Amino acid sequence: MTTPEGRARGDIATRWVELAVALLFTLIGAIVIADSVRVGYTWAEDGPKAGYFPFYIGWILVAAGAYVALETIWRWKKLDGVTFVTRDRLKPVFLMLLPTIAFVILVGWLGIYVAAFIYIGGFMLWQGRYGWLPTLLVSAGLPIVLFLVFELWFLVPLPKGPVESLLGY
Amino acid sequence: MEDLGNLIQGFAVALTWKNLLFMMVGILLGVLIGVLPGLGGANGVAILLPLTFSMSPTSAIIMLSCIYWGALFGGAITSILFNIPGEPWSVATTFDGYPMAQQGRAAEAMTAAFTSSFVGALFAVIMITFLAPLVARFALRFGPPEFFAVQLLTFCSFVGMGREPPVKTIAAMMLGFALAAVGLDTVTGQLRMTFGFTPLLQGFDFLIAVIGLFGLGEILLTMEEGLSFKGKGGKINPKIVWQTWKTLPQFWATSLRAVLIGCWMGVTPGGATPASFMSYGMAKRMSKNGAKFGEGQIEGVVAPETAAHAAGTSALLPMLTLGIPGSPTAAVLLGGLLIWGLQPGPLLFVEKPDFVWGLIASMYLGNIAGLLIVLTTVPWWAAILRIPFAIIAPVIVVICAIGAYTVHNNIFDVYMMVVFGVLGYLFKKLKYPLAPLVLALVLGDMAETAFRQSMLLSKGSLSIFWSNPLVGSIVALALVLLAWPLISRVISALRAKPQAAAPA
Numbered sequence: 267m268t269t270p271e272g273r274a275r276g277d278i279a280t281r282w283v284e285l286a287v288a289l290l291f292t293l294i295g296a297i298v299i300a301d302s303v304r305v306g307y308t309w310a311e312d313g314p315k316a317g318y319f320p321f322y323i324g325w326i327l328v329a330a331g332a333y334v335a336l337e338t339i340w341r342w343k344k345l346d347g348v349t350f351v352t353r354d355r356l357k358p359v360f361l362m363l364l365p366t367i368a369f370v371i372l373v374g375w376l377g378i379y380v381a382a383f384i385y386i387g388g389f390m391l392w393q394g395r396y397g398w399l400p401t402l403l404v405s406a407g408l409p410i411v412l413f414l415v416f417e418l419w420f421l422v423p424l425p426k427g428p429v430e431s432l433l434g435y
Numbered sequence: 436m437e438d439l440g441n442l443i444q445g446f447a448v449a450l451t452w453k454n455l456l457f458m459m460v461g462i463l464l465g466v467l468i469g470v471l472p473g474l475g476g477a478n479g480v481a482i483l484l485p486l487t488f489s490m491s492p493t494s495a496i497i498m499l500s501c502i503y504w505g506a507l508f509g510g511a512i513t514s515i516l517f518n519i520p521g522e523p524w525s526v527a528t529t530f531d532g533y534p535m536a537q538q539g540r541a542a543e544a545m546t547a548a549f550t551s552s553f554v555g556a557l558f559a560v561i562m563i564t565f566l567a568p569l570v571a572r573f574a575l576r577f578g579p580p581e582f583f584a585v586q587l588l589t590f591c592s593f594v595g596m597g598r599e600p601p602v603k604t605i606a607a608m609m610l611g612f613a614l615a616a617v618g619l620d621t622v623t624g625q626l627r628m629t630f631g632f633t634p635l636l637q638g639f640d641f642l643i644a645v646i647g648l649f650g651l652g653e654i655l656l657t658m659e660e661g662l663s664f665k666g667k668g669g670k671i672n673p674k675i676v677w678q679t680w681k682t683l684p685q686f687w688a689t690s691l692r693a694v695l696i697g698c699w700m701g702v703t704p705g706g707a708t709p710a711s712f713m714s715y716g717m718a719k720r721m722s723k724n725g726a727k728f729g730e731g732q733i734e735g736v737v738a739p740e741t742a743a744h745a746a747g748t749s750a751l752l753p754m755l756t757l758g759i760p761g762s763p764t765a766a767v768l769l770g771g772l773l774i775w776g777l778q779p780g781p782l783l784f785v786e787k788p789d790f791v792w793g794l795i796a797s798m799y800l801g802n803i804a805g806l807l808i809v810l811t812t813v814p815w816w817a818a819i820l821r822i823p824f825a826i827i828a829p830v831i832v833v834i835c836a837i838g839a840y841t842v843h844n845n846i847f848d849v850y851m852m853v854v855f856g857v858l859g860y861l862f863k864k865l866k867y868p869l870a871p872l873v874l875a876l877v878l879g880d881m882a883e884t885a886f887r888q889s890m891l892l893s894k895g896s897l898s899i900f901w902s903n904p905l906v907g908s909i910v911a912l913a914l915v916l917l918a919w920p921l922i923s924r925v926i927s928a929l930r931a932k933p934q935a936a937a938p939a
Binding site: 280283284287288291294295297298301302305309313314315316317318319320323324326327330331333334337350351355356358359361362363365366367369370373374378382385386389390393394396404408412416420421422423424425 | 485486489602603605606609610612613616620622623625626627628630651654655658659660661823825826828829830832833836837840841844846849850852853856857860861862864865867883886887890891895
């Protein structure tokens, strides 16, 4: 994960990710404080207001985020050369993440069964380099099993789309 | 001996055919979850939780806790055969387990691992049997300040005992509390941090966070590391099992230490993962074969496995008696109890003895069944791991998505799962601990309520947390743990000084 040697072009430095995440924490803390002030963080007639507890949570969050951010900047020179992820290892991460994002968007649109068929099938063809037959068996088989288990056996409804309604579900 | 009578009654509850069947199913599912990357105890239970809504709470918790035992057992299989820990708590098992497999002693290593897991769990269950009713009776006297103090202790011990940087532990924890506060405030009826966005009205469910952080996050990490599963065969036969069993008693001292570490780390929310590392380190230091650790010492398998199971099991003690889970998986089980309308805490022992003792009895039975099942089915699990990741990965993501959706039948949760997945990947790599985040998300509302009620009692004065010896000592202990990273630094500085500055 961390190499003392210099980074190659396109590798992501840990210090930037560290800083970004720390600032994200600080930002979330600030939002929490702002909202607590909005709903009131003081004492009302009948007890503490809604923002009483989150107000302090927000401040601790800001403090912790700022601490990590400042520490990162303080050690900025020293952290040079520490790699968060190399370019060639980042690629498979995105090859997983991007289809997954596409998949959840498809779930909202086509329902989970069709989306799973496309997602698993696409993944196997494209990244696994499987033939059509094994791909079809797994990518169609799993949604059918899931349908039997969830819709029919356990009676748990899952998101469905136009294809299912065409079939009468 | 009233408790023993209760326990026997519990066995009667657990020993029905239906519950035994759920136990078997739970353990098989659990081992499956344990061996697959990206699915673990916490998110496995989270995903399967909605399926149990239609069962009776007792059957449901028996099945879910058996999934947990199964996952604890399953983690060891991948560690030993493939040098890939299926679960974080089995990382330490790879140190000696995989070398043993390379030397052709995989069966021996696995027998040792499963048996020590069983021993660890058994001791922890015995401890729960005797200690839980006492703790529950004691906790009946707790008021809001005491409950808040215990929760403070829980969270402070994460800071004091965690392996991650303390500031990052605090940050992760506070993020959990902040996310828990989103949505409708039940006391004042006001909306907090929803910003007019409807899906946020019900707040962030920790089950979604668990599935995203531990499930998808883990898959992304696995993709980055580019694992290929090339492992040793998993053949195991009764003769080797028997021979290994004969050698195990000589490691009684290691086991005992491991059990103690495990129980302690489980009750205080250290969790199974640090417990297994601590136990391994301790065994390495204390054993006469310490120098050979890492080359395939059977003791190096016994120590972490015993401790991990003891910790995983004893994490249920504070969950049942105080409503404060000792591990993320215990937190998920707690969430399940709440959904079934059971309020964990001291009153549970009074109001639902059937349930509590049925669960405790099922821990004994589940671990015996688990040991037998894993010993007989190891080769199948090893075969499952040979399925390429290009098939396993999308299938696991689909299952995670289903798990996330079924929590509230809400598609927004599935999107959130992906967001949590990315966060989980980033946090893991930057050493932000996930367990305190999840626990804060679960306990956030409870902690806030306890804090507010305490403040109402004292009219806004923090002095209520020192108002009697009980709450005072809990808070004091919590503050010591919170400051522990600083204290230990000062101590080591003081120790180093006399040597550097020459004797006076």
